Amino acid sequence: MVKKQNKLLPLTGNEAVANAMRQINPDVVAVFPITPQTAIAQAFAQFVADGDVDTELVRVESEHSAMSCVVGAAAAGARSMTATSSAGLALMWEILYVASSTRLPIVMPVVNRALSAPINIHCDHSDSMGARDAGWLQLYSEDGQEAYDNVILALKIAEDKDVLLPAMVCLDGFITSHSVEAVQLLDDRTVRRFIGAYKPAHPLLNVQKPVTVGPLDFFDYYFEHKRQQIEGMENVFKVYKKAANELSKLTNRKYPLFEEYKTKDAEYIIIALNSTCGTAKAVVDEMRKQKKKVGLLKIRLFRPFPKKEIAKAIEKANVVAVLDRSASFGSDGPVFLEVANAIHDMKKKPILAPYLYGLGGREIGMAHIRQVFEELPKVAREKKTPAVKYINLREK
Amino acid sequence: MKKLKGWKNIPIGGLILEAGNAKDYITGSWRTFRPVKLREKCTNCLICFIYCPDCSIKVKKDKMEGFDYNHCKGCGICANVCPFGAIEMRNENEYQ
Numbered sequence A: 001m002v003k004k005q006n007k008l009l010p011l012t013g014n015e016a017v018a019n020a021m022r023q024i025n026p027d028v029v030a031v032f033p034i035t036p037q038t039a040i041a042q043a044f045a046q047f048v049a050d051g052d053v054d055t056e057l058v059r060v061e062s063e064h065s066a067m068s069c070v071v072g073a074a075a076a077g078a079r080s081m082t083a084t085s086s087a088g089l090a091l092m093w094e095i096l097y098v099a100s101s102t103r104l105p106i107v108m109p110v111v112n113r114a115l116s117a118p119i120n121i122h123c124d125h126s127d128s129m130g131a132r133d134a135g136w137l138q139l140y141s142e143d144g145q146e147a148y149d150n151v152i153l154a155l156k157i158a159e160d161k162d163v164l165l166p167a168m169v170c171l172d173g174f175i176t177s178h179s180v181e182a183v184q185l186l187d188d189r190t191v192r193r194f195i196g197a198y199k200p201a202h203p204l205l206n207v208q209k210p211v212t213v214g215p216l217d218f219f220d221y222y223f224e225h226k227r228q229q230i231e232g233m234e235n236v237f238k239v240y241k242k243a244a245n246e247l248s249k250l251t252n253r254k255y256p257l258f259e260e261y262k263t264k265d266a267e268y269i270i271i272a273l274n275s276t277c278g279t280a281k282a283v284v285d286e287m288r289k290q291k292k293k294v295g296l297l298k299i300r301l302f303r304p305f306p307k308k309e310i311a312k313a314i315e316k317a318n319v320v321a322v323l324d325r326s327a328s329f330g331s332d333g334p335v336f337l338e339v340a341n342a343i344h345d346m347k348k349k350p351i352l353a354p355y356l357y358g359l360g361g362r363e364i365g366m367a368h369i370r371q372v373f374e375e376l377p378k379v380a381r382e383k384k385t386p387a388v389k390y391i392n393l394r395e396k
Numbered sequence B: 001m002k003k004l005k006g007w008k009n010i011p012i013g014g015l016i017l018e019a020g021n022a023k024d025y026i027t028g029s030w031r032t033f034r035p036v037k038l039r040e041k042c043t044n045c046l047i048c049f050i051y052c053p054d055c056s057i058k059v060k061k062d063k064m065e066g067f068d069y070n071h072c073k074g075c076g077i078c079a080n081v082c083p084f085g086a087i088e089m090r091n092e093n094e095y096q
């Protein structure tokens, strides 16, 4: 049953995310500005100033401190959030691992931006992709609506007792974060009922039952604790499905592990994530009108990576182009590697074609995506994975 | 060594649920030098007791009664602060 919802509001991606945070009403939020995330911190600070939330807003002196602050707060038993971008995420690095290894379900919007140097404030995915092995869930969002929904969904999954891991919700810097789109918010009470109260099992502030958090852990138990983390990630799949179904009933929108856009009979598929998927859908629609069998597979959940399901979804295609918006210097792009790993032991499998695009905010338009689709029949004829191609890069 | 538990049977995240169990962790094996008390020089001023970072100075009825070698890491602070030179650091090899 779909609940009564507020009407569509014109919101930027950042405002949509900040509104999800307002509705979650976290106990503690650490804020530190970095473009293009700053508007989240700013909007949330306004909610605090207006008394719309009960949150303790902590103005820290760096992102390393922001992450340390929410780790401490979450261990104390508080529902805790922060948000960041690019170099800010890079500065959090050490503490990202502390958060996941201590099993603290912190939810953090990451507004994707290129890493320095040279300094660049525009979108690519090198920040969050670099953190893909930090033990955090990663959800990617095509637009402001999806980012809003993902924040609420991520919180529900992260706090599940079978998961208890932190989660990043990624959205494209400027393209999504600063574009105004129509976003439908749930009403506050519906969100609060959906997420429920946060009941940590062993909060530090419970002085009746003292516990030690983050002790020394050597060759005797460290490995066992890592194995538990692997299990927590594995559990995400079942928890995800349950939470996604529940949220779907409230929003009337669907939250599959990944979105299959006209892929069922597609001979040529593009795999991508975040805002590029919107552009790709428009190209797919156009080419479908010309009877071209093309489709898009949009990745939503990247950590954990639903490899079996994705392999199955693309098994019938001739060629699958994988679009990476971050370089793995000395290897293939992270999304490509995941897809290659997912299909490696299938008997009949599609040929993969790796593409690198959009670094530092380099434009990707419909013409570029159409060109990718048009290159794929040649790959099919040659029957082997070509060398990586660079979209919209000047060679001379 | 006591049998260690598997990953399914320990609290997640490295949490330690019971308080005050540091005493079960035998850190004395880390020692390369061992403090030894020179009985005739000791005045029982207990300065060593105050300074020992591992609570490894044994005290009974206001008297310095030697060391808890299960937990003393051999840092030598006690020997350093003793105003009467009543603690000597000896090579652990001598006791193997």
Ligand code: SF4
Residues within 6 Å of the ligand: B037, B041, B042, B043, B044, B045, B046, B047, B048, B049, B064, B081, B082, B083, B084, B085, B086, B087
């Ligand atoms: S500091 Fe020296 S003199 Fe004082 S109690 Fe310790 S060993 Fe004895």
Ligand code: SF4
Residues within 6 Å of the ligand: B035, B051, B052, B053, B054, B055, B056, B057, B067, B071, B072, B073, B074, B075, B076, B077, B078, B079
């Ligand atoms: S050597 Fe260090 S740990 Fe051992 S008793 Fe002296 S002060 Fe304590």
